Amino acid sequence: MRVLFASTEGSGHFNPLVPFIDACVARGDEVLVVGPPKLEARLAERGQPYRIGGEPPAAETAAIMERFSRVSRKEAAVLIDRELFGRLCTAAMLPALEEACRDWRPDLVLREPCEYASAVAAERIGVPHAQVAISAARIEAGALELAAPALAPYGGEMVDRLRASPYLTRFPASVDPSPYALTRRFREAAAPRTAPLPDWWGGSAEPLVYLTLGTVAGGLPVAAAAYRAALEAVGGLPVRVLLTAGRATDVSALGPVPPNVHVEAWVPQADVLACADAVVCHGGSGTTFGTLAAGLPLVVIPFFADQPTNARLVSEAGAGLMVGPSGGSPDTMPALGPDDVPRIRAAVESVLADPSYRTGARRLADEMRTLPSIDDLLDTLAADFVTGLPPQPQPQPRPRPRPQA
Incomplete structure (x- = not known):
């Protein structure tokens, strides 16, 4: 089988495709990856065949990002989902993806949900396509609704075809009911450890708390205050803390770092x-999914995009607590401040002391382990598409009752 993969530039968008790329390579399938210029270094180091498409004009992208942090949450979502991904990125990537589909003739196109050009190109030459989810299904469906006006020029049925294509997700049904008729869930193999963590805490055996606000937040104006509040919240607790601040963060701007915190x-x-006991994070899908798959409880401090939804899913499942930033307003980018410090501290203490949160997280991890493997899912897609049979909806497991936190 020939499989073409397509992604936008962000690591959080490309990473969900990686297990499928690796599985296809291991099966002996032919693989071609198409991405924008900023993804080229990552694609080159992986070693699979790839092609580089276009990118939106830098001035237009900069204008969107400049507005992003100072407009209402609703307008910010429109800027990203419709204007950036739906309009600019689709137009920039379409020529390369049309050429790849026409010349390379894939049997199947697998894309991440924000990459629309590959689906447009596939539809134009009759190649089947499916999307590998990044976020919860309700987030992906909402993003498509916002992007719909920008996709209308590519055909009146384009959005309907996107809704009808198979939706592949690693999130379990009990926390992620899906509006997509062809939802197929899969089990992602655990990433191998590369090395034991160094002993950055001088032999301390206190519980380990992993603190991260992701790679995107580090470059936003709210980052410095957010990290400062989080550091003050965990400083002095009887825990070891590993803070990963991202390469976009100026670590020197964080100010004094508590003795129990190590920064990388x-x-x-x-x-x-x-080796962690709990995770404090922003609620990005990659971190949230990885933590739940590891059976660890979370304290989620959401800011934007899919993060508030992921935080609510975690809280409702009894796998952690949500601490919404109190700064800002419902119509502006939220921000952490001094008033949030005791709230974060109390949440961290609760998820470490109350075993019900770990029990909730482990229950979800167990559910994930029962899902079909990626190899099994690829076999199903091959049977559906390569043999010419129309894909059939699969019954979705009923969500389990959610325990009270």
Whole structure:
């Protein structure tokens, strides 16, 4: 089988495709990855065949990002989902993806949900396509609704075709009911550890708390205050803390770091989760999913995009607590401040002391382990598409009753 993969530039968008790329390579399938210029270094180091498409005009992208942090949450979502991904990125990537589909003739296109050009190109030559979810299904469906006006020029049925294509997700049904008729869930193999964590805490055996606000937040104006509040919240607690601040963060701007906290730009997530006791994060889908798959409780401090929804899903499932930033207003980008410090501290103490949160997280991890493997899912897609049979909806498991936190 020939499989073409397509992604926008962000690591959080490309990473969900990686297990499928690796599985296809291991099966002996032919693989081609198409991405924008800022993804080229990542694609080159992986070694699979790839092509580079276009990118939106820098001035237009900069104008969107400049407005992003000072407009209402609703307008920010429109800027990203419709104007950036739906309009600019689709137009920039379409020529390369049309050429790849026409010349390379894939049997199947697998894309991340914000990359629309590959689906447009696939539809134009009759190649089947499916999307590999980044976030919860309700988030992906909402983003498509926002992007719909920008996709209308590519055909009146384009959005309907996107809704009808198979939706592949690693999130379990009990916390992620899906509006997509062809939802197929899969089990993602645990990432291997690369090395044990160094002893950055002088032999301390206190519980380990992993603190991260992701790679995007580090470059936003709210970052400095957010990290400062989080550091004050965990400072002095009887815990070890590993803070990964991202390469976009000026660590020197964080101010004094408590003695129980060690700061790194980046550490492989699998290495941290293998020995952590709890995670404090922003609620990005990659961190949230990885933590739940490891059976660890969370304290989620959401800011934007899919983070508030992920935080609510975690809280409702009894796998952690949500601490919404109190700064700002419902119509502006939220911000952490001094008033949030005791709230974060209390939440961290609660998820470490109350075993029900770990029990909730482990229940979800057990549910994830029962899902079909990626190899099994690829076999199903091959049977559906390569043999010419129309894909059939699969019954979705009923969500389990959610325990009270």
